[in-house]
Amino acid sequence: MMRKLLFSTAIILWIPRMAMAMHIAEGYLPLKWTLIWDLFALPFVILGLYSIRKLVDANPRLKMLLGFAGAFTFVLSALKLPSVTGSCSHPTGVGLGAILFGPWVMSVLGMIVLIFQALLLAHGGITTLGANTFSMAVVGPVTSYLIYRGMNKIGSPRWLSIFLAASVGDLLTYVTTSLQLALAFPANPGGFNASFLKFMGIFAVTQVPLAISEGLLTVLVLNLLASYNEEMLTGLLMIPKEAHHER
Amino acid sequence: MLIDNYAYSNRLKDVHPAEKLYFAMTTMAMGFIPNIYLNMAIVSMMGALLVFNAKIPAKVFLKTLLLPLWFVLIGILTIMINAVPAGSSALIKFSLLGITLGITQESIKASAVLFSRSLAMVCCLYFLAFTTPMVDIFIVLRSMKVPGLFLELMELVYRFLFVLMETSERIYISQSSRLGYMNAGTAVRSLGRLISSLFIKAWKDSESLYTALEARGYEGEVKVLTKKFPISIKNIFLITSVEFLLLVFAWLSGGGAR
Numbered sequence: 477m478m479r480k481l482l483f484s485t486a487i488i489l490w491i492p493r494m495a496m497a498m499h500i501a502e503g504y505l506p507l508k509w510t511l512i513w514d515l516f517a518l519p520f521v522i523l524g525l526y527s528i529r530k531l532v533d534a535n536p537r538l539k540m541l542l543g544f545a546g547a548f549t550f551v552l553s554a555l556k557l558p559s560v561t562g563s564c565s566h567p568t569g570v571g572l573g574a575i576l577f578g579p580w581v582m583s584v585l586g587m588i589v590l591i592f593q594a595l596l597l598a599h600g601g602i603t604t605l606g607a608n609t610f611s612m613a614v615v616g617p618v619t620s621y622l623i624y625r626g627m628n629k630i631g632s633p634r635w636l637s638i639f640l641a642a643s644v645g646d647l648l649t650y651v652t653t654s655l656q657l658a659l660a661f662p663a664n665p666g667g668f669n670a671s672f673l674k675f676m677g678i679f680a681v682t683q684v685p686l687a688i689s690e691g692l693l694t695v696l697v698l699n700l701l702a703s704y705n706e707e708m709l710t711g712l713l714m715i716p717k718e719a720h721h722e723r
Numbered sequence: 724m725l726i727d728n729y730a731y732s733n734r735l736k737d738v739h740p741a742e743k744l745y746f747a748m749t750t751m752a753m754g755f756i757p758n759i760y761l762n763m764a765i766v767s768m769m770g771a772l773l774v775f776n777a778k779i780p781a782k783v784f785l786k787t788l789l790l791p792l793w794f795v796l797i798g799i800l801t802i803m804i805n806a807v808p809a810g811s812s813a814l815i816k817f818s819l820l821g822i823t824l825g826i827t828q829e830s831i832k833a834s835a836v837l838f839s840r841s842l843a844m845v846c847c848l849y850f851l852a853f854t855t856p857m858v859d860i861f862i863v864l865r866s867m868k869v870p871g872l873f874l875e876l877m878e879l880v881y882r883f884l885f886v887l888m889e890t891s892e893r894i895y896i897s898q899s900s901r902l903g904y905m906n907a908g909t910a911v912r913s914l915g916r917l918i919s920s921l922f923i924k925a926w927k928d929s930e931s932l933y934t935a936l937e938a939r940g941y942e943g944e945v946k947v948l949t950k951k952f953p954i955s956i957k958n959i960f961l962i963t964s965v966e967f968l969l970l971v972f973a974w975l976s977g978g979g980a981r
Contacts, residue, residue, distance in 0.1 A: 489904060499794070500794070501798075501841055501845065503842070508753040527903075530874060532943075537929075541881070541929040541930075542879070543876060543878075544882075546883070547880050548921065550887075551888050554888070555917070555972070595852045596724050596727050597724065598787055598845075598849070598878070603844060663805045664805055664827065664830055665807055666806055670805070670806060675801060692911060693914060697919045700915060700916060
C-alpha cells in the first residue's frame, strides 16, 4: 500500500513538472560547487565580453541588437512550448541564439538572462548562477554552434543541421545539469555514477521529447526568418564569423 | 511580472539599495552553514521583513515561494531514494525493475538539510527581488565596478524585455483567438510564427532605436540621471548586528543537522 502510494506520488510529481524546472534552484548547491561552477563559467563570460566589445567597436549599431537579442531570449524562456508527451515546457532558445549570434555572445547574454530570470521570475538563483550559466549559456550554445558548423561543412541540408544543433544542444544542457547535481550529491551507496544515473533517468524521460520539439521549433523559426529576409539572416550569421576570426 | 511591480511599490523601496544588497547577500552566505534551525530562522526573518516591513501581501509571498518548490522537491526525492543492498537497514524499501530502492535515515537527513538551505536562500533572493527595483541594483553594480559593457547590456535587456513581453502576449492572444493553439501541431506552428515575428520586430526596433538615439547625440553610452539614496548608518549597524546574532544562534543551536 505504502509502496504504491509512494510510487504513484512520485510519478505524478515527476513527469509533468520536471520539464518546467530546469534551472538549479537558489541555495541548492553546496558552497564548494557554487564556487567551482562560478570559476568554470567566468572565463567564458569574459571571453564573450571581449568578443562583444570587438563587435560593438566595429559596428555600434550591434549593441542595440544585442540588447534586443537578450530580451528576446528571456521572452522565449517565458513562452510555453508544447511537448510531444502533452506536457508543457519552455523553449531554452539556446540553439537559436547560438546559430543567430554565435556561442561567445550567448555566454554573456545567457548570463544576463539568468540574472533576470532569478530576480524577476524566481527561476534559478544568485548562488547557482555560475552552474546555470555554465550549462545553459556555455555548454548548450557551444555544442549547438559546433554541430551547426560541422553539419554544414559535411554538406547536410540546412534543416537537418539546425534540428540537430538545437535538439542536441538542448539535451547536452540537461546532461550538464545532471552532472552538476550528481557531482554535488553523490548517492550514498553507489557514489557519483549512481547519482548521475538517477538524475539522467529523470531527464531522459522528460527532456528527450522536449529536445525534439525545440529542434522542430528552431527549424520552423529559422525557415520563416529566411523566407522573410534571407539577407538579414546571413547578415546576422556574420556575427559569429567576425567574432571567431575564422575567415 | 509580479515581482517587478512590487519592487517599485513596496515600503522599503527608498532604503539605499546597497544596504539591501548587503543584507540579502550576507544572509545568503550565512545560509551555507549546515544548520536547519539557522535556516528556519532566516526564512522567518525574511518572511516577516517582507510581509510586515515591505508590506508585500503574505499571499503573494507564499505563492512565489511555491515557484522553485517543484525543482527542490523533485531533486530531493531523487537524492532521498537510493539503490540499497538487499539486506540493508533502509526505512522504506521497494523494488523496481529488479533493483531494490530505499530511503535511509542518512538520506532523509541529507535531504532535510538541502531543503531548508534552499528555502532559506530563496527567501534571501526574494527579499532582494521584492524590495529592490532593477534600476537601483544597476546603480550598486556600477559602483562595484562591474564592467561597463556588461552593465549597459543588462540595462538594454531590462528595458527591451518589457517591450517584447507585451508584444508576444498580444500576438499570443490574437493567435489563440483564431484557434492557433488548438492542438500540439497548430501550437508548434503558431509558436514558430510568434517567435519569428517577435525576432523581426526586435531587429527592426533595435535599428530604429539606434537611429533615434543617434539623432539625439548618442556616442556609445546611454547616460541617465541616477536617484540619490541617503546612506543610513543605523541600517548598516542594524544589519551587521543581525548577521552577528544569526552567527551566535547558529553556534548555540549546534549544527542542527549533525
